[in-house]
Amino acid sequence: MGVLLTAENLVKEYASRRLRGMSVAVRALDGVSIEIQAGARTGIVGASGSGKSTLALCLACVERPDSGAIRFVNRDLTQVDESELREIRPQIQLVFQDSASAFNPKFTAGEVSEEPWRLQRKLNAAERRERGTELLERVGLQGNIFDRQASDLSGGQRQRLAIARALALQPKVLILDEALSALDYSVQAQIANLLLDLRDKVAAKAERPAIVLISHDLAMAARISDEIIVMESGRIVETGSTEKIVGAPAHAATRELLACSTRPPLCWLLTGLRYRCRASWPADAGWATRR
């Protein structure tokens, strides 16, 4: 397996808020470097405000970092222009948390799944319909769903549809930004199994998309990923194999996420011991620079 996507020393600041005439910049990414292997499954975990979603947006070329480089297929994505990005974007797909706002609500599920090919002017109408049906079946949406409106589907069905659409153009990277978080646990388990299935169904390793799962839920990320990256306040604080992160966490932030993801052992319940909790707020962490 080769390295597919690398980020080097990414910095991203949002300078938006004005307080008493002073603009305040939030440093969402503060020198982040990562490597995604082809076909690998990587989990990026961290608490709210740790910068994990900004990282996802930068990797998917939705946001441009202020400095640093993103290398993908011999190109630096921070330097390419808009026309080149149109070629690259289909290869890096993004699925968001809120599936309700991810589609045109008036589209049918079939239209949603066919749209990527239509926009790329690939395949004719009959082929698109056939491939769209195949795609929906692959994510477990069978039967008459093809002609139902996207807005009528349940949350789990919509998220499956979002994944189907993301897979239509056979991307090299599939980034899921908290894509499971808003779903019921029974539905999360279904979608997680779908992601695990993707690996088995696509035979050749090279064709399998690399999956980047962004989540605050370490238990779910550990279940899906081979490697885990832990972020805090815009920096990467720990990376390692899932076994290492779960079995021998080195950084305090990792241990905290772990403590929150692990069910308290039964003996705690019986002795009435309280949850392990963070002692202090990370309140000032994001307020990095003032201008």
Next chain:
Amino acid sequence: MELLLDVQNLSVRYRPPGGGDVFALRGANLQIARGQIVGVLGESGSGKSTLAASVLTLLPANGVIDAGAVVLQGTNLLELERDELERVRGSKVSLIFQEPGVALHPMMRVGAQIEEVLRAHGGESKEARRAAVRELLDLIFGGEAERIYFSYPHQLSGGQRQRIAIAQAIVCKPKLLIADEPTASLDSVTRREIVELLKKLQRERELAILFITHSAELLEGFADRIVVMYAGQIVEDGDAKRVLTAPRHPYTEALLKCRPTLRRSEGVREDERIPMIAGEAPDLSARSKGCAFEPRCADRMKICCERAPEIFEVENGGRVRCFKFGG
């Protein structure tokens, strides 16, 4: 234990404009004792939020209460006049929601917003109100209370905003707090902190809490009793430890297994699939003859599709809606 709230045979229906009534709540019976934390566990469409909203008759305009009573210390809240109800809301029974940002005024300092609740329910002097708010913020935020008091909502984190919403809800010292997924929009660390705060308030103020959630692990070590809902019905009710460690209803059992657990001692993640409940949540506008969970149930029997099970009493005051336990 002294009974605080008694929900009797409550049935609620939504009437969408296009027709096709949705039966969101079907004959719910629920008792909450003084100072008790009751967790309501259920997934989307199980009727858990409808249950929360109908206790204070805060249903949306197309919601109809078909039958039942909500008795708070001898008074049926469903029969109160509007102005009487206004006096109960916020002072005897309070409600907090998932999204604290929506509950707060963006242009008002949060200290003043908490005070406003006291003012609306009348009585005390300005100084007394201010002192009460400060005391409450000290309890919730400790050393940071001063800064928080003069902050605007946008200057606070999601967890801090939810704490402010909680402060607003309990400043009039209600007997019951209804929390409808108060932690769903927060990350897992902050979630635990909110739960910890609610537990502290329960201890110090003898506050009963109806905690509505889809996440069983939040209820561990927190709730005294757990009520599990599915398709508008209570399917299991019992002691929290018992429900979480030895669930009786097949749905509860399957739901608890859906969560991947980190086996730290082994360290290595097993690579098989996560146990899941196949199929989709039921359509609430249609009524099936049999048990609502039957199509997805692993333990289904012949009787399950012939008629619907009533809720059966089991030992230790538990209740289960499944033919495995009676009928």
